Structures are given as C-alpha cells and as structure tokens.
Amino acid sequence: MANVRCDFSPMKETLQEGIRQVILDLQKSLEVIGDENNCLLGNFEKIKEEFSSIEMKAATFYLNCYLSPFTEKYPELSLCVQHMSRQRHGGLIVIQRDDSLESLLKPGISIGAELTHSLLESIFYPGNPLHDGAVLVNRNLIVSAANVLPLSDIVTGDKKMGTRHRAALGLTEHSDALVLVVSEETGRVSFAINGGIYPITTHRSL
Numbered sequence: 123m124a125n126v127r128c129d130f131s132p133m134k135e136t137l138q139e140g141i142r143q144v145i146l147d148l149q150k151s152l153e154v155i156g157d158e159n160n161c162l163l164g165n166f167e168k169i170k171e172e173f174s175s176i177e178m179k180a181a182t183f184y185l186n187c188y189l190s191p192f193t194e195k196y197p198e199l200s201l202c203v204q205h206m207s208r209q210r211h212g213g214l215i216v217i218q219r220d221d222s223l224e225s226l227l228k229p230g231i232s233i234g235a236e237l238t239h240s241l242l243e244s245i246f247y248p249g250n251p252l253h254d255g256a257v258l259v260n261r262n263l264i265v266s267a268a269n270v271l272p273l274s275d276i277v278t279g280d281k282k283m284g285t286r287h288r289a290a291l292g293l294t295e296h297s298d299a300l301v302l303v304v305s306e307e308t309g310r311v312s313f314a315i316n317g318g319i320y321p322i323t324t325h326r327s328l
Contacts, residue, residue: 133183140176144169181320185313188300192219193237195262201239203304203311206246212306213246214256214286216269221297223258230255230268237264246304256289256301272296274317290314 147169154160189196199215206213216223231252235241237259245267246253255268274291276283283291290301295317303312303319312321 133179133186137176137179137183140172140179144172144176147172178321181313182322184320185300185322188219188313188315189217192217192300193259193261195237195259198237198239198242199259199302202242203302205239205243206304207309207311210306210309211243211246211248211304212253212286213242213302213304214271214289215242215302216256216258216271216293217300217302218258218260218265219298219300221299223293223297223299226272226293226296227256227258228270230258230266230270232266233257233264234266235264237262271301287312287314287319291317291319294318 147165151162151165151169155162186196189199193199199217202215203213216227233245241264242257244250245257245264252267256271257267258265258269271289272292272295273285273288274283274295276288276291284305284307286303286305290303290312291314293299293301294314298316301314303314304310305312310321312319314320
C-alpha cells in the first residue's frame with residue numbers, strides 16, 4: 123500500500139495494543155518452547171486469531187485514511203456495508219479518486235444523487251434491477267449504478283474469485299480507484315486498492 127498520513131487516534135491505539143499483545147504472546151512462547159510439558163500449538167492458534175483480528179482492524183484503519191480525502195460520506199459508506207453485511211446483500215461500490223474511470227467502466231444508469239446509506243442499500247437490495255452492477259461514487263455523490271467493471275484474471279489457490287471480487291481487482295489494477303465489496307455468500311466485506319484486496323471489520327465504523 124502507498125504511504126498515507128491520517129489520524130484516527132482511537133483506532134490507532136487499538137491497533138498498537140493488539141500488536142503489543144501478539145508480541146507478548148510470542149515472547150511467552152519463546153520462553154517455554156523447550157518445555158515438553160507446554161504444548162505451543164494452542165498458543166499458536168490463539169496468536170493466529172489475534173493476528174487475523176489485527177489485520178482486519180489495520181485494513182479498516184487504512185480504509186478510513188484512503189477514503190477521507192475523497193469523500194465526506196465515509197460514515198454513510200460504513201453504515202451501508204455493515205447493514206448489507208448483516209443481511210448478506212452483495213454489493214460493489216467504486217469510489218473514484220484522482221484517475222478518470224470513463225475508459226474503464228461500461229456505464230450504467232445515471233443517478234446523480236447525494237450519497238446516503240439508505241439509497242445505496244436500496245440499490246443493492248435483491249431484486250432491484252440495478253443490484254448486480256457497480257455503483258460509482260465521486261466525492262459525495264452517487265454518480266451511477268449498474269456499471270460494469272473490467273475483470274481481473276487473478277486466481278487464488280485452485281479457484282477463481284467471485285465476479286464482484288474480480289471486478290474490484292480488475293478496476294484497481296488499472297486505476298487508483300478504491301472499491302468496496304460485500305459478499306452475498308458470506309457477508310464479508312473487503313476493499314480493493316492498487317490491485318490488492320483486504321478484509322475489513324464491520325462491527326464498528328470504518
């Protein structure tokens with residue numbers, strides 16, 4: 123990821139505390155590694171869970187940093203993806219940053235409305251004719267819906283990613299756009315930027 127300056131102090135402190143705890147647990151494991159009465163496998167499982175939690179919190183922290191210079195509506199985006207995650211409504215939200223996306227998108231239906239979580243959620247509600255495509259956000263406006271994005275050819279393991287995730291990666295491989303993805307299968311939320319994709323937490327504000 124690119125270097126980003128931002129200050130979300132409570133989230134930063136939570137991250138720092140989580141990292142300190144992982145380091146402490148690793149140090150404790152080092153101290154007993156030669157003791158046959160202390161099996162470290164349980165410790166490793168705990169540390170793995172802690173690290174996974176830190177990774178998601180870090181992604182959430184950096185997502186705030188990436189979004190805040192380009193839209194004042196990131197709290198609305200947060201509410202939207204949290205609600206969609208709970209209901210397992212799939213979604214694909216493109217936040218335009220500096221690069222023009224005109225040549226990369228197959229344009230959908232013009233919206234031109236102020237960004238609100240309720241409007242975004244209604245667009246992605248199952249059965250809505252616009253719910254299968256991507257919503258384009260520029261600054262504080264929902265520009266359009268049902269846009270088609272270029273698909274990435276990336277493969278993870280033995281399986282290709284789902285269409286939404288491939289679309290998110292495809293666009294971010296060719297632009298500086300940031301794309302939020304909600305999986306309808308799992309409810310998990312991720313964001314894509316610079317050709318990488320990262321899971322985020324949804325139980326707190328983005």
